[in-house]
Amino acid sequence: MTTPPHSPLPIDASIQAVRKALAAGGHVVLIAPPGAGKSTRLPLALVDEPWLAGKKIVLVLPRRLAALGAARRMANELGEGVGETVGHRVRFDTKVGQATRLEVVTDGVFTRMIADDPELAGIGCVMFDEVHERALAADLGLAFALEAQSALRPDLRLTAMSATVDGAKFQVLLEPHGGCQRIESDGSMFPVATHHEPSGLPAPQAVTEVALDALRRFDGDGLIFLPGQREIETACGLLREALGNQVAIHALYGAVTRSAQDEALRPDPSGRRKLVVASAIAETSITIPGVQFVVDSGLARRPIYDPVRGITRLETKPASRASIDQRRGRAGRTAPGDCIRLWRREEEGGRPAEDRPEILDADLAKLRLDMALWGALERTSLPFLDPPPESAWEQAGALLKSLGALDAKGAATAFGARMAKLPTHPRLAALLERANAGGKSDAAWAALLAGELNERGPLDGAERLRAALQDRRQAKALKTLHTRLLGRSEAKPPPNDAVLVHHLLHAYPDLIAKRDKDDGQRAIYKLAQGMQAGMETHHPLASEPFLLVLDLGGGRKSGAARVPDIRLALPLSEDQLRDGLGHLITRVETRTFDHATWSVRVRDETRIGALMLAADARPRRTGLNALSEIASHLRSKDLESLTARDKAAGALLSRHQAFHASRGESDALLTRLEAWLPTLLESGEAPPFPDNVLEKAWRAALDWEEAQAFDKQWPASVALGSDQRARIAYDHPAGPTISVRPQMLYGRDDHPTLGADQQPVLIELLSPAQRPIALTADLPAFWRKGWKDVRKDMRARHPKHDWPEEPWKGPTKQSKNRGS
Incomplete structure (x- = not known):
């Protein structure tokens, strides 16, 4: 293909490097500021490359207006119409032909293209433009393309083009998929003088005042940036009121008609100066000839997902530094220009360096549905620069399951697959699909409803919706939308509240x-x-x-x-x-454990989501009939709930736990619940259980060898001599302990132990007043080293009691005679 002569652009110097990198089989990250020619000159320069072998190039742009404009400029450069060598695919508008070798598509259309044909048959190169904007659909499309290239199409070349210097991270993303080279191109900006003129007026009034002054101060046409449609239309009205027909005033945002967009982008046919009042859509990808000054409100409107309301709302915030720099550059595309910023210079440092990726703030319902159809069921399944946030991912999954688009495992259903083919939010796609099954009349009014919701924004304006449905012109426009979506065309008179509710329930x-x-x-x-x-x-x-x-x-x-x-x-x-x-609607049997009666309340509940529509009580389950619920209760509450009000039972529990812990099974009573719990329930007792009942139950969990070891090595008490025994406190914080007066140990020169490993029983010595005076794990050593100081203190406090110097030999003769 030969291209007509054209004026030089900065990208021309980088074309050969891009050709070489792609011919070598790798990918390219191209960094080139607005105006360099990357969106139009570069794709045309690659169409005849031998490695394409007759396959197409697909250029992906984040906005419809940019895609249409790029296709038109490239076709004009070839002296052709759109649909010949260069074609476009945007929502509800496709112009391609047999000879088309370069298709310009929006990111949403590309995502649908690759979802329908993962091999991208007949396509040799996909060029993602304006990747720095990090649009949700563009991030998803790039992730799909990387997976397709790795698994199905190793010959597929990918190019990521960015207007900012953050291209390095895209190089890191693309490098593992066949190698990637980063190429940087200079821009074509003329010098732009920046003026800071803060204003206390609302944005539409402020830009109007400054723009009127700029028309007197500067030459050429002007481009005015405001955050959204409402402010743009207000400013256009104020400017027309002030200027009449002297200056052409144009609004430029996503929802304006194609003819209005074309008028905004062309020189005025009567030669008048022109003011274009635009949203962020005019920052990149489109060219407005003749602009020599920019008035920037410094505001941007971004979609932010609101989990409370369950919708995406538009939030107005200060534009990022990267964004305001691109706006400024629009004044220097064809000649030296000026940029008037409506804020103080020192405020710029407080603005974010760049816009947050949409994937971090957006409603992820459509993304998750598309990923499910791709087979990517986890949020980290695809190669994203930033994976979807977990909370938004889970919320999207819950919504899609309630819509019937995903099954319980998160896989797409057949209904979800049909929903995904509709170019709208899954809520509205579900509404349309379910209504479509109800016949032509149902489907027609559902389409009108979906169109209004899509236009106004989901969940915004049911009252205005009713009014809109009475408006014949609006109804006709919405009916056209319906025809495009589902091929229906019949509708009855406007619905009442009941019909609205019927359709809205599905969304x-x-x-x-x-x-x-x-x-x-x-x-x-x-x-x-x-x-x-x-x-x-x-x-x-x-x-x-x-x-x-x-x-x-x-x-x-x-x-x-x-x-x-x-x-x-x-x-x-x-x-x-x-x-x-x-x-x-689900019907489930719920069981609730009642600790007070050790029974289970049973109810049959009819629910939808978190709402209970009805509940029917059934007879309580008790004893062995409640075994599984009681076992679950004990596992969640631990076993202390059995013994909390009984000291002897608590001591028994501690003994059993200590025994099992010595054998490396500290949770044995819980893991063996099914072995001993039936015995407990058969007793007919209820909490608090007597220790003898618990002892019988817990012994049921021991085999013969364990029972023998439990009795011999972990006894309830230890012998002290003279037929006296001391109960072992297995629940003592320091370990198994006996608490006795020293006199009960006189004559003993060994230390009691437990278990096969001879674990010492701690001995807590008590004064005659039953207060602790010493703690030892080695009685013979204590008698010989610690006893002296204890004896001295006790003799002074309790002189009537016997405190021998060598207690291991027994009490003194006098003590024996007194029997104390």
């Missing part, structure tokens, strides 16, 4: 709510997902037993927890719930 099964209690100010509802929410008791819906919650926010304390407010909801009957979500 938001986790947000059905059951009235739980009244905290005095608010009715508190429990949601199927497990959390609580409340509404004022005087609200008309506050007495409803069930609600379908459409919006949550704010909140206040209810008891110790902060409970969000129900801002919008629809009444829901139990019949509607059972009819609409019968596939999610």
Whole structure:
């Protein structure tokens, strides 16, 4: 393919290096600032490379507008129309032909392409542009491509192109998959003077004021950055009011029509100066000829997943330093320019260096469904720069299971596979798929509903939804969406609340709510997902037993927890719930152990998620009939619950535990529960169990050899002589211990021991007042070394008692005669 002559671009100097690296079979990370030509000049320069062997190049861009613009510019450069050598695939719009060798697609479309055909048949190279933006779909598409290249297509070349210098981490990601070379290209920026002009006005008013002044101060057209549609439309209105028809005013954001986008990107046909008021969509990938000054509000709107409301909300925050630098560069694409920033210079250091990857903040429901269909069931299964956060991953899995898209193991169901083919959030895909099974009328109104929710944002605006459905023009537009999605085209008159609830249930099964209690100010509802929410008791819906919650926010304390407010909801009957979500209703037998009676309460419960719809009590289980529940209780609570109120039983437990620990089985009583618990239950006793009952039960867990060793080597007491015995306290903190007065040990010159390894029994010596005076594990040594000081103290305190100098020889003669 020969390309017409074209003006030089900075990327031209790097094209040969890219060609060489790809021809060697490796991958490329290309770092080139906006304006270098990486999105248009480079792909065209690679189309005729021999290693492609007639296969296509796919260029992946993160936004529809950028993809359409890039395809159009490359086709123009070839003197062709889109759909010939260069084609595009974006949502609901495909222009490719038999001769197409370079396809420009959005990241969402590419993810669907590779999911449908993991081998990427007929494709030789995939070029990911603007990877620094870290869009969720782009991260997923790159991960899929790396897996496909490693397992199925070792000949597939990948190129990751970034407008910022963070390309090194992409090189690390690509290197293990066949090698990767990093190539850097200079930009084409002319000098741009930066002016800081902070304003206390709201952003639309502030940029309007500055832009009007900039038109007088600077030449050329202007590009104004605002965070989103609402602010952009407000600023456009203010500018048109101030300028009339003297200057062309254009809005540029994702939702504007194709014709409006084209007008914003072209020079004004009547030669007027132009102001383009844009979102972050104009930072990269698109070229607006004639722009010589930029007015930057410094704000950006990013999608942030809100786990409380279960939706992704847009949050306005200061744009990152990388973002404001790219905006500034737009003023120097064709000539020296100026950038007016509406904040103080010293504030820039407090801005984040770059935008957070979307995967860290986004709703991961669609990503997890796509991964499940790929066969990647764990969040770390794919080669991501940043793996999905665990909490968001688990929340996505719970939602998808409630929608019927995943099974209990996290694998995709057949229903989930059909959902994934629809280019919308899984909530709305479930709504559409279930309605589609109900016939044309159901499917038509479900599509209208899904379109409104998709336009407004899930969970936002059920009241506006009703109004929208009455609007014929809106209904017609939504009906067109439905036709594109499911091929249906029939609809009856606008639905009532019951019909809305029927459809919405399929999209938001986790947000059905059951009235739980009244905290005095608010009715508190429990949601199927497990959390609580409340509404004022005087609200008309506050007495409803069930609600379908459409919006949550704010909140206040209810008891110790902060409970969000129900801002919008629809009444829901139990019949509607059972009819609409019968596939999610489970019936389970629950068993609850009652420690007071050592019985098990049994109930048959009908549940949906965390909500209990009904419960029927059954006869209690006792004795051997409750064996498994009692065993579970003892394992969770430990065995002290058997002996907590009985000293003798506690001592017996300590003895058995010490015996088993000496044999390397410290948990033997728990691991052998099934061997002795039946004996205990057959006794007919209830806690606190007498020690003789426990002794009989625990002996049932011993074999003959163990029983002999237990009695001989770990006795309940030790002999002291003269037919006296001392009980061994096996639960003493220091170990098995006897507590006796010294007089009971006079004449003894050995130390009592336990077990085969002759473990010494600790001897705690007591004064005549039964207070501890010494502790020893070696009685003969104590008599000869420690006794002297004890004897001296005790003789002074208790002179009437016998304190011999050599107690191992026995009591004194006088003591014997007195018998003390």
